[in-house]
Amino acid sequence: MVETGHVTMIRQMTYRPAERLAATVETMTFDRLRELNDGGTQRADFHVLALVDAGHGLLTVDFCQHPLEERSAVWIPPGAVHQWDDMTEVAGHIVLFVPTAPVTRASRELVGYPEPAAHWSIPDADWPFVDAARNHLLLEESASSAGLATELPEILLSVLIARLRPPHSGARFSHPVFRLFRSSVEAHFREHHDAGYYARALGYAPRTLSRAVQQVTGRTAKGYIVDRIVLEAKRLLAHDRLTATRCANVLGFPDASNFSVFFRKATGMSPGAWQATLAVA
Structure with a gap:
């Protein structure tokens, strides 16, 4: 190490x-x-x-x-x-x-x-x-x-x-639909934030996909994607000390404003405020 x-x-x-x-x-x-x-x-x-x-x-x-x-x-x-x-x-x-x-x-x-x-x-x-x-x-x-x-x-x-x-x-994590979904999300969450994209890419009806994800995680497909993006945003803000503009670029948002609105809605804080609290923790 x-x-x-x-x-x-x-x-x-x-x-x-x-x-x-x-x-x-x-x-x-x-x-x-x-x-x-x-x-x-x-x-x-x-x-x-x-x-x-x-x-x-x-x-x-x-x-x-x-x-x-x-x-x-x-x-x-x-x-x-x-x-x-x-x-x-x-x-x-x-x-x-x-x-x-x-x-x-x-x-x-x-x-x-x-x-x-x-x-x-x-x-x-x-x-x-x-x-x-x-x-x-x-x-x-x-x-x-x-x-x-x-x-x-x-x-x-x-x-x-x-x-x-x-x-x-546990056996529930071996759900074949969920396994395909999570692999696809890991590969594409930086470019695609819409659950519909993954349903189309995997060949499932949106309701079928969301039901499978909810069965395994307790979250909807959209909620799972949001949580994954938020986690990566927190890692980027903490590890790389990126600005909202850079995070928006890395995570596939059209601009810093869109990313900031997304982050605030998901966490209750702006990216800058969250980064500041981490810096003094």
Whole structure:
């Protein structure tokens, strides 16, 4: 995990394992994270998966705060703006990995999901299996770091992800219409803000598409698109310190006025006001 530069508040982290240049999985303890972390806000190009064994703390992911507590998991996807607010008393491990590291179809689908659960508690019945999978990964990753290069860390990462059973692994997220919709939104939300575009592109009636999205997320198709644009706008305002005009250009709005009206309607604040509150937080 290497800092490659920063813009005002946010440090951009890029995946570069310290031991093995070709490694796609890296592990560390919370003690090591405390040594590396300065308490600032970060944005990484890799996944961060953390297991909390003991202690309590706080983590902010994409401007929402989550508790760190005993026998819980944290998942921070690439691009998410995050900050370790308090991890002084937290014990456990962090797994860093690139999106292509998992080797099974199911684990790759979970890794590819654009809105993974940021935090969840691990049931007592699942903990022994999660703990065993984590310990096996730590053992094999340390062997690979010593020069015994194998695919075992990637395989065991997939096992760990499967054993963790993150909330977004539920069957409802496998809805075929929703999966096509979310993939299309991820690819095109900067250019297309209308749910009708996605219905036409995917060959579904607008009501069918919106019903599928609501079944999975509780939101309409339009609401899902709005939330995705707002999240990206917040990331741009926070990470890149872009003006409303630049955000409008990046996110496909005709001008800054249109973008500002959209942002205010969705958040209750103008882009500049929201950016200002973040700067003094």
